[in-house]
Amino acid sequence: MSERSFVMIKPDGVAAGLTGEIVSRIERRGFEIIAMKKTTMARDAAESHYGEHSEKPFFGELVDFITSGPVVMMAVTGPEGTIAALRAMMGTTNPMESAPGTIRGDFATETGQNVIHGSDGLESAERELELHFTKV
Numbered sequence: 255m256s257e258r259s260f261v262m263i264k265p266d267g268v269a270a271g272l273t274g275e276i277v278s279r280i281e282r283r284g285f286e287i288i289a290m291k292k293t294t295m296a297r298d299a300a301e302s303h304y305g306e307h308s309e310k311p312f313f314g315e316l317v318d319f320i321t322s323g324p325v326v327m328m329a330v331t332g333p334e335g336t337i338a339a340l341r342a343m344m345g346t347t348n349p350m351e352s353a354p355g356t357i358r359g360d361f362a363t364e365t366g367q368n369v370i371h372g373s374d375g376l377e378s379a380e381r382e383l384e385l386h387f388t389k390v
């Protein structure tokens with residue numbers, strides 16, 4: 255059984271020149287990037303992407319940030335457990351609590367600018383892949 259996830263290098267990660275480093279980590283781990291594009295997310299797509307957070311006080315800030323510059327979007331596949339393994343590679347939401355060796359633990363200090371996104375489950379992965387790639 256294979257599994258696919260939606261992974262996105264956020265505007266801060268792209269601006270910091272971390273695209274190659276992050277793509278390399280995903281590839282070297284043994285996952286396959288089956289689609290990839292650099293784009294600036296439209297506001298309506300961002301509001302849909304983060305729809306689960308629409309009632310949160312930081313929602314406006316979150317949408318402003320994620321649409322503030324180019325992101326790099328990827329569809330990533332691997333064996334069962336890939337979604338969780340990618341999340342583990344990313345580290346915790348608050349980078350100050352992320353273990354060294356994780357992407358956030360190595361390259362971020364602020365929750366609101368934490369370099370990378372990864373789907374948190376099978377349903378969100380399929381929803382996000384359809385939203386940003388239509389069909390992959």
Ligand SMILES: Nc1nc2c(ncn2[C@@H]2O[C@H](COP(=O)(O)OP(=O)(O)OP(=O)(O)O)[C@@H](O)[C@H]2O)c(=O)[nH]1
Binds near residue numbers: 307346
């Ligand atoms: N400014 C601010 N941003 C927050 C806060 N909590 C979460 N966020 C942002 O909202 C994003 C989505 O939150 P979650 O889905 O709970 O966290 P996550 O799954 O680790 O992060 P994503 O992969 O981006 O979805 C986080 O990555 C943060 O950038 C907060 O308290 N303040």
Ligand SMILES: [Mg+2]
Binds near residue numbers: 374
């Ligand atoms: Mg999330």
